[in-house]
Amino acid sequence: MKAIDYILAPVVAIVLLVGCGTAPSTQTETISPSEESAADPGVATxxxxxxxxxxxGTLKLEGTEHAVTPAQATALLPLWQMIQGGSLQGDAETDAVLSQIEGAMTGPQLSAIEAMALTIEDQQAWMQERGIEMPAMPGGQAGPGAPQDLSEGERAKLREELQAMGSMTAEERATRMAELGIEQPQGAPEGGPGSTSGRAGRSNALLDPLVELLAERAAS
Structure with a gap:
């Protein structure tokens, strides 16, 4: 059996040409640093x-009618652990896992999170209330179920598996994970926080409490 069967891992400035006077000429519109940053919602805004x-958003759903259910937590836990593990390479793999996470949640849950319009200040406030410090970006050990040292071919197959699971129900997804040998812990995960890749940098400090919450909810 192939190794992949045991692991699942898995703005643009527009140049405008403006005619000036009678002579044909071009002028490139420049964008200030502040404008360029504002185009990326994760930077200046x-x-x-x-x-x-x-x-x-998932953490802030707690205490509301949209809180994650035990069944959802069972499906979400291994997916968040893959992101927590730090072995996903680039946005493509991270996006694939995020798609699976969104697929395991309901429309009202996702709409509620979108309506929160969360900012970096919201994250800092949430962490401060709980005495959590924003970490420096250390490397860490991969969490349970995270793909390790995969070849390019194995990573391609991993992405295919993740995409295929997008149309599955939570039960079918859990069954497929079991077939692939992905462990779904019933308690809090072992090991410390991992470093994430792709666009998950600022989420590091949120992953430990989220994974802990999901582990407890899945076991309830």
Whole structure:
């Protein structure tokens, strides 16, 4: 059996040409640093990157009618652990896992998170309330179920598996994970926080409490 069967891992400035006078000429519109940053919602506007927004939003659903259910937690736990593990390479793999996470959540849950319009300040406030410090970006050990030292071919197959799971129900997804040998812990995960890749940088401090919450909810 192939190794992949045991692991699942897995703005643009527009140049405008403007005619000046009678002589044909071109002029490139320049964009100031502040304008360029504002085009990225995760930079100057204070918006969070997709991973952080989804993680914090899920945590903030607690205490509301949209809180994650035990069944959802069972499906979400191994997916968040893959992001926490730090072995996903680039946005493509991170986006694939995020798609699976969104697929395991309901429309009202995702709409509630979107309506929060979460910012970096929201993340800092949430962490401060709980005495959590924003970490420096250390490397870490991969969490359970994270793909390790995969070849390019194995990573391609991993992405195909993740995409195929997008149309599955939570039960079918859990069954497929079991077939692939992905462990779904019933307790809090072992090991410390991992470093994430792609656009998950600012989510590091959110992953430990989120994974802990999901582990407890899945076991309830």
């Amino acid at each position: 204070g918006g969070l990157d997709p991973t952080s927004a989804l993680a914090l």
